[in-house]
Amino acid sequence: MNKGIKVLNIFLGSKARRGWPSPFYDYDARAKEWISRLDELKSQLPVEFMNYVISTMDEVNRLEREIDNSIDAIFVYILTSESTRFTYLASKRIADLGYDYIHKYGGYGIPTVYVIDLYGGDISGLPLVEDLEKTSRRFLIISSNDIGEIFKALRVIYAIKMLNSSKILVITRREANPAKYLSPQYVGLVKQRFGVSLEYVDYSDVKALYDEVDMDAAEKLAKKVMEKALEVREPSKSEIVKAAAIYLSLKKLLEKHGANALAIDCLGWLEYGKVEMPTTPCLALSLLNDEGYVAACEADVHSALTMLVFRYLAGRASFISDPVVDVAENAVIHCHCTAPTKMDGEAAPYVIRNHADSGDGVGLQVFMREGVDVTVAKFIEGLNEMVVSVGKTLGNVNIDRGCRTKVKVSVPDARKYLCGYKGGLHRVLAYGNHLTALEDLSRLMGFKLTLEGV
Incomplete structure (x- = not known):
């Protein structure tokens, strides 16, 4: 019985003349902080991470090549909220990528979890909830910088994976x-x-x-x-x-x-x-x-x-x-x-x-x-x-x-x-x-x- 999960982590961020946390925010550095903290969870749960820092829609669309039946979940970290609305639009597109791929769990889309990085992704992330609910997407939303909240969501993904092999x-x-x-x-x-x-x-x-x-x-x-x-x-x-x-x-x-x-x-x-x-x-x-x-x-x-x-x-x-x-x-x-x-x-x-x-x-x-x-x-x-x-x-x-x-x-x-x-x-x-x-x-x-x- 395969007891590990494979997670695609997508860190969304871009710079614009106006936005949160600020026009000069180093979202690459913030993504590296998250990746380092996520690696600590590997001792608590059998998980493999694939990490991508994404700042353009072309990069988002190319992610489709990375999605196959080995991916158990997609975690989207919304690091910025900008006047161009990039992270908001990119998040919606990723929801479609996960949904369109007919996944092994009863024919549902790949489980997708959105993480709002506080004081950065909030303005893009909060309106996303209503939009995804209207389209009947199955997703989770986390608004926290506490790594423990990520672990809880990973545990849910792990349970789904283990049910699938029971x-x-x-x-x-x-x-x-x-x-x-x-x-x-x-x-x-x-x-x-x-x-x-x-x-x-x-x-x-x-x-x-x-x-x-x-x-x-x-x-x-x-x-x-x-x-x-x-x-x-x-x-x-x-x-x-x-x-x-x-x-x-x-x-x-x-x-x-x-x-x-x-x-x-x-x-x-x-x-x-x-x-x-x-x-x-x-x-x-x-x-x-x-x-x-x-x-x-x-x-x-x-x-x-x-x-x-x-x-x-x-x-x-x-x-x-x-x-x-x-x-x-x-x-x-x-x-x-x-x-x-x-x-x-x-x-x-x-x-x-x-x-x-x-x-x-x-x-x-x-x-x-x-x-x-x-x-x-x-x-x-x-x-x-x-x-x-x-x-x-x-x-x-x-x-x-x-x-x-x-x-x-x-x-x-x-x-x-x-x-x-x-x-x-x-x-x-x-x-x-x-x-x-x-x-x-x-x-x-x-x-x-x-x-x-x-």
Whole structure:
């Protein structure tokens, strides 16, 4: 999987008798300052820059030769605003260059980001926003000299690139309800909107890999998981070893198919009875998410797509949950048996439990940190809309009703959240406030962002 992005940086500037910052401004020197600062970002994100300082329309038009399918984004730095309106007109022309090239991300134009260099590009850059909106261009605009704002935009571009090279394995049976995600129409929709591939895997393929697992390796892993636990409650050691073996078989499956994500019909696994599986996959999903994969339960492809977004937009694991709305406490409690232990890279305390719904298998009761900003989101049916809310963790609910991990999260208005609820049962929770990043992603990828509970 190609994990780097290639960015075309265009620095626009010219001299005129009248303009900002001044008629005598050295925009070449300013461009060199930006280039030096941008190079510092290479240690934080795998990015390659192609840099051009442009001062004439002829040079702008020649840029068309530099645009091919290796370019993941165009960043336009507006350094001056002059009476000739060069930087304004050049910016509009570059929007056309990026739009006209039918890019690999679902047929959209190349993502274009405009950067207004403060006290220089403002007079050219601000009117540009309305003009580009009228032509339905998908673009971002940054008005700041803070390199951190550039990094945030690059992270969005990186997420788009990584989605485009992602593959989700849908593990179910052809006759099961989740097989609807495998129709040619749906597979094509996911590919068109996000660049993500879906691939069907039958339960029997997982069972075959399970039968080949090195049980000594599974026992060592089970011992490690048990040693780190606060307590082992219901499951026996032998059950935990089987759960560890499921993890090893699912990891092998991902490697075999060149995939970075899976959505498994775990409830069907328990109910169909057509493939004899030794235990539930709950522990396996927790461990896979800890390790950097995306692993969603109940074959929920919409949630898996949302988890992929958080993985690459925020660089973090996320928690697929069943929401419980408490209007009295103005909170939503997010519950499931598949929580990662490393939501922010640091291991959280956990108790080894069984799967609450069935009383079988192995799942983790993870105790998440209190007072942490979180973002909760999900793509809904049609994949043209994402619902999202932001809040703060208020603590963990430690009762035996419902799924094992239960983290309470504040919402602006729980009653509005409840009465406006849509999009199916699950939600996906990630540490951190990622609302601005999701807004930017929605602008570039063309989906609607709807706030919940407001």
